[in-house]
Amino acid sequence: MEDRLERLNDAAGLPDSRAASDGARRAGTTPRLGARAPIPRHLGLSGKLLAFTLAFVLLAEVLIIVPAVASFRVNWLSDRLAAARTAALVLDAAPDGMIPPQLTRELLGSVGAITVALKRDDTRRLLASSEMPPEVDLHVDLRDVDPLQAVSEAFDTLAASDGRIIRVVGNPPRGDGFVEIVLDETPLRKAMMRFTRNILLVSLVIAALTGALVYLGLAWMFVRPMRRLTQRMIAFRENPAVPVPVLGPPERMDEIGLAEREFVVMQQQIGETLQQKSHLAALGLAVSKINHDLRNLLASVQLISDRLADIQDPAVQRFAPKLEAALDRAIAYCQHTLAYGRAQEPPPERRMVPLGPLVAEVRDTLGLGGTGEEAPSIGWVASIERGMKVDADPDQLFRVLLNLSRNAMEALSARAPNDPIRDQIRITGRREGTIAIIEVADTGPGVPERARAHLFEAFQGSARRGGTGLGLAIAAELMQAHGGGVQLVPGTIGATFQLRVPDRPVDLDAHRAARSHG
Template sequence: MKKRSEAGTEAVALAAVAAAGADARPAADVVPAATRPSEAEAPRQPRHLGLSGKLLAFTLAFVLLAEVLILVPAVAAFRLNWLSDRLAGARTAALVLDAAPDGMISPQLTQELLRSVGAITVALKRDDTRRLLASSDMPPEVDHHADVRDVGPWQAVSEAFETLLARDGRVIRAVGTPPRGDGFVEIVIDETPLRKAMLRFTGNLLLVSLVIAALTGALVYLGLAWMFVQPMRQLTQRMIAFRANPSLPVPEYDATARLDEIGQAQRELTAMQRQIAETLQQKNRLAALGLAVSKINHDLRNLLASVQLISDRLAAIRDPAVQRFTPKLEAALDRAIAYCEHTLAYGRAQEPAPERRMVALAPMVAEVRDTLGLGAVTEEGPGIGFVESVDRDLKVDADPDQLFRVLLNLCRNAMEALSARTPNDPARDQIRVTGRREGAIVFIEVADTGPGVPERARAHLFEAFQGSARRGGTGLGLAIAAELMQAHGGDIQLVPGTIGATFQLRVPDRPVDLDAHRALRSHG
């Protein structure tokens, strides 16, 4: 007995030392805002064009592209209209010259008509006959021909650029429709006035286009900046501020303020920030819990050592009652030592692998009842009733200590829920434990006649620090029970539609290893 006591005390001491080292891990993960690297200490990002700058550049590029698409056809149309106006004047002059008898128009009047048209020569072709109606003293050599009767868009643009890039003094021959009948009217003119007029028109149109483009671009830029850039900048600033200090309060957003993608991004960011803030709070709570547990372990090892010494002395007493309760006390102490060895197992998201074997369920349920003192009459009167309904000789393939922990947690939760009805009535306030086997699965139900689980606690019932339904509860009991059941390949669930709260455990048997079974039979 003394050797067991010394070994238990040593194990508790080792568990406390391990707890002190392991508890520092969760706390280390939570970096205070003051220790985070500041924005000034962060590596400088290369300067680049922001969203507003990119928007301005794209707006200017697209507006200028639109102006080019408008300016080029307009200049080509101006050239054709200028030539058409000269040809219209030539048609009028041709009517005058054609109507007059030969030699009846003086040279001075002919020169006046040519100056009014702006042409060097005017000719008319009709009925396969070409007549030179008027001409200057020395007609120059023609450098280019232009027919305005049928000009395609690409030809008009190319000839307009050719005119703008031409040298001064180039002479062109322009052909248009005659005043009446078939044929054509043609004029020979100096292209320099046309080129200068086109340059003036291009400059004026470009100036007006730039003013319109600037106003349009500014309005488009301001509109897009107000609708998109400014909200995106606010979202970016919120992200940066939240990254620097996640403890800042999350702003509220009206769900109906914006129904577009920007509004959806604002609402999703708000929900994400709240979820991250809650996760950080749980992490801080886990860190604080780990520190508290390490302190408790430090003092608990001395208490357990003293209790073990007392249990050793009690074992030497020959009183029948003492001999009957001493094994239970020793078993409770052994479990307490084992719990201390794995105190921080949940904080590390670990539980020892279950050491499964076939265990009788009825004695384990009776031990849970005796441990909690259920079904006994106390000095205050009858307590909480306890009803056992376990199939005879039912055995479950499980780790006895871990299954005992699960049943103890469930029955303790039920007892605490029923204790609120003081004084208790065993006929009304009861805890029922049932067990049955269906094939290779054992079903265990722990039910009570209490108020049941509140609706708000059901969504996160088996999550750490989330499923507590009473004030002062840690919310760890059901989370640990769910983890232990999952390690056994089973599960735990709340049965709906029952009086009070009913939890069902499902513990499947381990799969049979046929090869090992055959080897065992052959060896036997």
């Protein structure tokens, strides 16, 4: 923010210790909307999207291939058990020793087993064997297969060496018991390897196509607009004072479209704010130049007013004190001319001020205190509680009342010719406990609705053409310094502004010390 203000000061011509270096640094650096964003050193959004796509595709491959391989192993063994059940029916139905050895070998070959056995009740019968049954290395029971167990056994089969003998148990053809086969696991492992290779190739092709389509779709839908939005942000950051061309509000209704629309609105608002700040900086420079000479001129006028006070003319004697008071205030204002824009108003020097005389001074300053032929065309009505005092800085409270009364006077003057009965400025004052309430009202047209949103903001709260809006902004700042505030009272004829000035908290220690000293 400080750098931006320094750029505004440079643009307005305000002196700054780093103006020369900043101007040289920014010379010839007008941002272009179509310029490429700098390549980040870390992994960008596209790279992250590609990495996430690959990771999830590989995860999907694992989630697909592992259960498929486990299911292939179970199905392969189940097919061998199904063939063994058929062979068991044939062998069990034949009388003992009536099956030729050639048929036994053919049945065992169709099953792919070394031996086939059937257990019923408490009897276990070896139906066929091609050779002496070998020693079994692993037992597999397919009657109750757990999914996790099937996966672990599938990995175990893939990692096994050739020639391992396994015993597989399944449900019998009929009745109770079980049917079992003993076989070499090598054909199963080779079949599983072929199946894994084939499904891996097919899955990789499908996953690659799917991942590419997903990546391109996400890149088009999200990465591309985000990169465009990032380029606009970079161009706007390089020099906010240079307006970036607005491409128009996007038609997307999702979060990306919302972000783009909000960025367009923010860009326009910041541009307007920077333009206003630039005008403020230019105004501050102009006022700083005027301030020096104006104080000298006012000092000369003050010397002349002192000489006028020595003239014995009654009219001069009547107006000379008011002229001196006005000049004193004008000189004090010049000393704090830049206080609003550069620093802060001086802290109020508060004391109990009689409100009636202060309101009368505001009236005379505006020229609304004449009678007879000098009676003004705008009426002035003051209704203040008898002896009411306000705990405030008299000069600052005078400025607040003068600004509000002058705004009311200008609003009434806009519908000239004026009638003092119809066109009036009314000031009321009352106390509610420790709070002094002052209202400045007029019978004019009131405050337009369009001006109420920024009523107490400098250069934005003016309700008339040519106004600056500084009067209400200064009044609000001075009231806040007193711990109070100013607000527009709704639902009244014309415009009514209410001031609330709370008394300072009583310092009990100082109060007791004063009483004891007295």
